[in-house]
Amino acid sequence: MAFGRGSVEFDEAAPLLEARDVRVTIGGEDILASASLTLGRGELLAVVGPNGAGKSTFARAFCGLRRPDGGEVLWKGVPLARLRGRQLARVRAYVPQRAQVPTGVTVEAAVRIGRSTHLKPLQGLTAEDRAVVEESIARARMQGFEDRDLSTLSGGEMQRVQIAIALAQGAPVLVADEPTAQLDLGATAAISKMLRELVAAGMGVVLIVHDLALAAAIADRVVVMSHGRSIATGTPNEVLTSQLIGDVWGVEAELVHREGRSALHVEWLDDH
């Protein structure tokens, strides 16, 4: 609804996203106590943590979908509170965890809706906008699906459409909340490759994910969250030690890397 009046000056030298001590309170209780992260260009940052650690709440807060009750969020140096909806939509795209799947909407129509952030209320798509829509569909590997109804897609295809919708916004940052949580191995690998391609093209990606092996394999850095706090940040090797996994998840486990592959060796049952 914001029509983009009032210009803001983005600082191109600043990190794409800086969140410091973000706090979210619901009913007098801290759902998110203090969470921080910094995202640079061409970086894939994974936010990991157990269920209920506040990962999604953190993402919703720094994406502006839920007003933070404390702390500071800067998008390219500009405070979140100063960004109107449209301006925010130009700097970050957000893919929600559980997307609504309407019937009677084609893939192309959905991706066009993603592009609508660039249009005035009654303005139609320009040739350039159409080109961006087409390119976004291609980058999400959904060519050939343009005229398919969303309700006929598989989970993996739907997730790629969600990413295509986000890409059509043309924002330098993509925030995806558990995009692979419902997907099988092949679809997860496809999404992972796609995200790495976006990063290689210079985008910043924040991935909310609970799969540690996946995070370790594809993220440049990880932020570990526990009980509403970000408790560690660094490369997967530095941070995801057996000690930390034991402390945060309460499970004996070791992250093993070999030739670009990663696995989590878990002691599932404490029987020896």
Place this chain on the structure above:
Amino acid sequence: MLAALVAATCASLALGAVDIPVSGVIDTLLGKQVPEVTRNIIEILRLPRTVEAILVGAALGVAGACLQGALNNPLASPDVIGVTGGAGFGAMLVILLYPSSIALLPVSALFFGLFAATMVFIIGFTGRGGGNITRVILAGIAVASLFSAGTAAIMAAYPDRVPNGIYFLVGGLTTSGWDTLETVWPYLAVGFVLAAFMIRPLDRLMLGDDVAASLGSRPRLIRLTAALAAAVLASAAASIAGLLAFLGLVIPHLIRLLGGTKSHVFVIPVSALAGAALLTAGDTLARTIAAPVEMPVGPFLVLLGVPLFLWLLRKAA
């Protein structure tokens, strides 16, 4: 659809107690030399009525499309936000209690239609958890019952005057010149403009509140604005043509079924055209089929529309 509307408009202007050839209609509208009688029939009797049919039909089509999109509910029609109940009460109040001030009927229907919708919006959209769709719909049903009960109460108190109100309750156009339109057109204009600005936000809402919000829209504000547009349009329509809310429910469905898409870029404008065409054609039929007796267009359209609608419903599934 545009062609259907043009055809319906020509028929509406040409047909009636006196049939006038289409060429005569066009000559009159272009201001050419035509017999005085022809000019009077068209300019004083038929043109206002045709314009009313077009505007009311378009208003109801758009109102239904906006509401169904805003509440993400295919059952939504101007009934569910209290407009129909409120407008009916407003009209019956004048017809039954103040028959001498019958000129106030459109104003009263408009006022009470908007008043009922405002009640629904205040209850449904404010406070904790405001904007929840179920809450809005439940509030609407409750408020509508309240006004229906009020209508029933005054009808019970003045049973002898009830027949005067039937025409309003079932919905129909009358040949009343430009007076009503002169009062109501600003509301229609506001409603249409609001609805036009809601087309894209409603499309975003289809992808879910989170996606809409991440694209820079505010889901609650979209719902409220689109519902407000619908309330203004439906109240204005009711003040001109009585309770034709069925059109608002059915037309957007017809359009979605025929068009195979839910995109509001398509559904809202085409619902406007289809509503206008259907009501204009229906009104022409209703006043010519058993001439000189005029049937009220409301039940007439329902009789024609329901079988078509049910057939499409089966076919689409």
